[in-house]
Amino acid sequence: MAKIYPIGGxxxxxGKSFITASLGALIxxxxxxxxxxxxxxxxxxxxTLLGMNSPKIGLNxxxxxxxxxxxxxxxxxxxxNLFLISSFHCYMEIxxxxxxxxxxxxxxxxxxxxxxxxxDLGPGTNFNTLDFFLTSKEGILICTPEPTSxxxxxxxxxxxxxxxxxxxxxxxxxxxxxxxxxxxxxxxGINPPDIIEVVLKHDSGKETFLxxxxxxxxxxxxxxxxxxxxxxxxxxxxxxxxxxxxYSIFQFLGNISYDSRIHDAIFSKILYIHKYxxxxxxxxxxxxxxxxxxxxxxxxxxxxxx
Amino acid sequence: MKKFDGLNYYEILKIPMTSSYFEIKxxxxxxxxxxxEDSIVTYSLFSKEERDQIIDDIKDxxxxxxxxxxxxxxxxxxxxxGQVETLIPSMEKQYISNPLSSTHTRVNEKQVYSRVxxxxxxxxxxxxxxxxLLKERLSGDDLKKLRKAVDVKILExxxxxxxSTSILTAIExxxxxxxxxxxxxxxxxxxxxxxxQIDPQKVIDGYLKTISLAKKADDSNPK
Numbered sequence: 111m112a113k114i115y116p117i118g119g120x121x122x123x124x125g126k127s128f129i130t131a132s133l134g135a136l137i138x139x140x141x142x143x144x145x146x147x148x149x150x151x152x153x154x155x156x157x158t159l160l161g162m163n164s165p166k167i168g169l170n171x172x173x174x175x176x177x178x179x180x181x182x183x184x185x186x187x188x189x190x191n192l193f194l195i196s197s198f199h200c201y202m203e204i205x206x207x208x209x210x211x212x213x214x215x216x217x218x219x220x221x222x223x224x225x226x227x228x229x230d231l232g233p234g235t236n237f238n239t240l241d242f243f244l245t246s247k248e249g250i251l252i253c254t255p256e257p258t259s260x261x262x263x264x265x266x267x268x269x270x271x272x273x274x275x276x277x278x279x280x281x282x283x284x285x286x287x288x289x290x291x292x293x294x295x296x297x298x299g300i301n302p303p304d305i306i307e308v309v310l311k312h313d314s315g316k317e318t319f320l321x322x323x324x325x326x327x328x329x330x331x332x333x334x335x336x337x338x339x340x341x342x343x344x345x346x347x348x349x350x351x352x353x354x355x356x357y358s359i360f361q362f363l364g365n366i367s368y369d370s371r372i373h374d375a376i377f378s379k380i381l382y383i384h385k386y387x388x389x390x391x392x393x394x395x396x397x398x399x400x401x402x403x404x405x406x407x408x409x410x411x412x413x414x415x416x
Numbered sequence: 417m418k419k420f421d422g423l424n425y426y427e428i429l430k431i432p433m434t435s436s437y438f439e440i441k442x443x444x445x446x447x448x449x450x451x452x453e454d455s456i457v458t459y460s461l462f463s464k465e466e467r468d469q470i471i472d473d474i475k476d477x478x479x480x481x482x483x484x485x486x487x488x489x490x491x492x493x494x495x496x497x498g499q500v501e502t503l504i505p506s507m508e509k510q511y512i513s514n515p516l517s518s519t520h521t522r523v524n525e526k527q528v529y530s531r532v533x534x535x536x537x538x539x540x541x542x543x544x545x546x547x548x549l550l551k552e553r554l555s556g557d558d559l560k561k562l563r564k565a566v567d568v569k570i571l572e573x574x575x576x577x578x579x580s581t582s583i584l585t586a587i588e589x590x591x592x593x594x595x596x597x598x599x600x601x602x603x604x605x606x607x608x609x610x611x612x613q614i615d616p617q618k619v620i621d622g623y624l625k626t627i628s629l630a631k632k633a634d635d636s637n638p639k
Contacts, residue, residue: 261460347450347457351432355418355461397593 114219114227114246114247115330115402120262122233124252125334126150128372129395130230135245136399140371142225145184145193149242150232152205154197160187168196169204172218173211180218189381193224208240226403235269242308243270244277248328250363250402254335255344263331263348268354270367278323327358332398336365363377363401366394421469424499425477425490431498432571433491434523437482444478523575528568532613535566549614553629554622556588562612563588577607584608592627 117130130146138144147169152198157164165185166177172183172195184193197204207215219227231239243249249270253263275294301337329352334344342365351363375382382393420428426435429443451458451470462470462497480486494500533622544565548558563573569616574581586594595601602620609616 257456257459260456266460311503344457351450351457351461357418 111225112222113248114176114229114323116229116231116243116246116249117252118231118239118243118249118266119251119259120235120266121254121259124254124259124407126252127156127159128229128235128376128382128390129250129252129332129334130228131156131381132196132395133399133402134192134226134228135160135189135383136214136396137226137403138189140399141191141319142403143193144226145192145222145224146226146228146230147194147219148193148197149229149238151197151200151207151238153232154200156230156311157194158201158320158379159381160194161190161381162187163195164198165194166199168194168199169215170197170200172215179221180215181222186224205238205372212238212241216241216406217306219245219359230353235266237273240270240273243383244274247326248330250330250332252332252334255333255337255340267329267352267358270327271357274323275320275329276326278320290345319387322358324357325359329358329360330363330402331360332363335368336394337368364394364399367391419466424494425481428473428477429481429512433494434571435481440478440481443515444474444516447474449597452594525576528572528611529613532611533567536613541549541565543546545614549618549622550560551622553625554619555626556566557622559608559612559619559623562614566612568611573608576611577604579604579607587623589631590626595627598624 119126127148127150134144134146146156146160150156160264167185168183171177172180177183180195184195186192187194219229225262229242229245231242233239236254251263251266253259331345331349331352333348339367345362349360352358352360367390369382369386369389371386371389372382372391375385378385383395386392426433427441429447431443435443437586438463448471449455449618451462451474452466458467463627480490493498497639536545545562548554548562551558563570570584571579571583573579581598582594585591585610586602587604596604601624605623606616609619
């Protein structure tokens, strides 16, 4: 079974695609078979970061059935072991994917015969992004160490919870009061995670069930564009706060230093880690990739100090 | 949004029950700055009411734990209600009312030593220790297993050896990239082994072998 990591995180321009491409290349170099799926539907450009022309075969071929299955929609990149499923040639209105098509894609992703599947998601918290993120119980959140980005990350986590709870409510019998929590909650100004507290009061039988489901999620956090003047412990603070005040497990994977040459590399269509392999940012990326495939256990789960 | 439900004062301030006045004060300042309305990490996470509640809890924790009388009552309550198992024996007389006395007397080296000796007399612990030392290569997991078996806490090692907990954790978690240069590492491993009362040389050799193998494995992969 492939390890599936959706890569998302609220804000646009924080480096999701750049990090997806870099981590994919690094993991592939360690001999793992990796496929990147460009799910920033309608705004896909992962192929450019990988230095490729837009591949003719991709998600479009899967949706219009010119290939037998999603695996056949993956094209090799210039990097051995690294494959790409692009959505560049999908029809113009792909951003508004039909629900049935989305389910079909999600189902196919789970069957992919690769070691690692990295999903490059679009910004924001629209249903496509959320549902693709929920393909796996582990996801990666990219954030920059700025208030706006941190704010959006919290919103993203809350919205993920909310989407998941709604999915569960469809499948399970809940007190009818909660069948359409959005309408209730919007009126009362309750934050999405508070829905657990709300359900508790009315339907305490479901408490454990809800908590258990949310506690199965593992979020991995990366701070991108990290500049020297920022408090280096910010990532750990962020992780600690999340572990305390949300219901899932949060792990901090590390900071990626800001480097203006990243932009040069994107302009020249050469993967940054190949063009500048000996920079701090490249080392940061390598460390994070190693943590993802568990070459280095992370420092960040450690609650057990006493 | 979870607040501090179910957390005791020590957990709220993220400090061990053995903390000194200074440690409590530092933790209190850190907590206040983390939950302050200007904190980049939390400003968008809580409503004003939630934040006020959190700050109140932090202040309660601080005022209770820095008052010897209140702290003793509170600790007893934690024990009585089963939230903590027992008070660590060395804690009893060591609440420091005078902030100027040393903060490091809390962990009593002799007591740790006699605890380890006692544990090593138990057959299963002895067997575990022997088995681990017989290995040609030693990993952080081995050390951690042994440390837990002889009931020594990382913070106790940190207090006695003055090696930072992050390095101790890195050793135990095999985070080789986080470790200091070999010269320092050797001396750290030696101190660590001494507390667990095992042969330091074997620990150093075994652990360094694990590192060099891991490095080799890393190098043999394409860069």
